Amino acid sequence: MNTCLFISKVFSIFAQIYTFAMLLQIFGFLELSLTDILDIFLVAVMILAAFRWIKGSVTMSIFIAIVSLYVIRVIVSALDMRMTNALMETVLDVGVIALIIIFQPEIRRFLIQLGNRYIQQAGKQGGIISKIFGLRSRSTDAHTAHEISDACNKMSASKTGALIVLPKANDLNDIAATGDKVDALVSSRLLQNLFFKNSPLHDGAVIISGERVVAARCTLPITDKTNIPANYGMRHKAAIGITEQTDAEVIVVSEETGRISYIKAGEITPITNVNELKLKLNDINNR
Numbered sequence: 001m002n003t004c005l006f007i008s009k010v011f012s013i014f015a016q017i018y019t020f021a022m023l024l025q026i027f028g029f030l031e032l033s034l035t036d037i038l039d040i041f042l043v044a045v046m047i048l049a050a051f052r053w054i055k056g057s058v059t060m061s062i063f064i065a066i067v068s069l070y071v072i073r074v075i076v077s078a079l080d081m082r083m084t085n086a087l088m089e090t091v092l093d094v095g096v097i098a099l100i101i102i103f104q105p106e107i108r109r110f111l112i113q114l115g116n117r118y119i120q121q122a123g124k125q126g127g128i129i130s131k132i133f134g135l136r137s138r139s140t141d142a143h144t145a146h147e148i149s150d151a152c153n154k155m156s157a158s159k160t161g162a163l164i165v166l167p168k169a170n171d172l173n174d175i176a177a178t179g180d181k182v183d184a185l186v187s188s189r190l191l192q193n194l195f196f197k198n199s200p201l202h203d204g205a206v207i208i209s210g211e212r213v214v215a216a217r218c219t220l221p222i223t224d225k226t227n228i229p230a231n232y233g234m235r236h237k238a239a240i241g242i243t244e245q246t247d248a249e250v251i252v253v254s255e256e257t258g259r260i261s262y263i264k265a266g267e268i269t270p271i272t273n274v275n276e277l278k279l280k281l282n283d284i285n286n287r
Helices: 003-026 034-054 060-078 082-102 104-125 128-133 142-157 188-195 234-245 274-285
Strands: 162-166 180-185 205-209 212-218 249-253 260-264 267-271
Touching (some): 060 082, 082 104, 142 260, 142 274, 162 234, 234 249
Antiparallel strands (some): 162 249, 205 212, 249 260, 260 267
16 A cells, blocks of 8 residues: 555545534534544544554454454443443453553564664764664675675576575664674675585575675564465565564575565565666665
């Protein structure tokens, strides 16, 4: 759903709420002020934003059930059904704690994405906050981009699976700690050796920061998305997972097909040739 479609849906909701409120006021069911209508509109926008955010995840059914319970509670309160209203209030009061527990991964992901957005902007623009917290956006120079592209091209031809993570403002020290420290200059031969199927470091992700390979055999978080095409394997799910939780970008070489994919912000872009991959890597420098 793009931004224009989202805005049109918001205005559509506002029009429907306003019409419904006017009808209720005409027939004497409710007395609604402009503030009340605005309040209902803001809640509707938040629900739509939440729906857009968790669409396609396993928590969708739970979210719909919670919204339905809240709508029922509003209706019984408007109709002055005291016993039912008291019951619904009790259920929803207890449900707030359950809501935090059930949606803990989604709330965590939302806060991470919110923080990452600021970190990314602060890393680009600099300033006092970025200096205090040491925020800086990492880039890949032309030589490093060439070495990575060359390695991916050769691994694609030999159908050698690869998972390369390129951090930007986030350090990914916690992810690097799950693997083995390398701390070596990036080269095509090094990457091919790391991902060679008989290498003890081939199983997992390689993290490249700037011009250096930081770590290998790293474990990445798996995405919760359930609508990923069947032709994408665990490497792609891990790549989506890390790009959802951080501002890193990931290159995946499929072991089954040899196809190269570029993953950014949870979105997969198929790479058709090595020049296209170089452009993607060089584009990091211009952001």
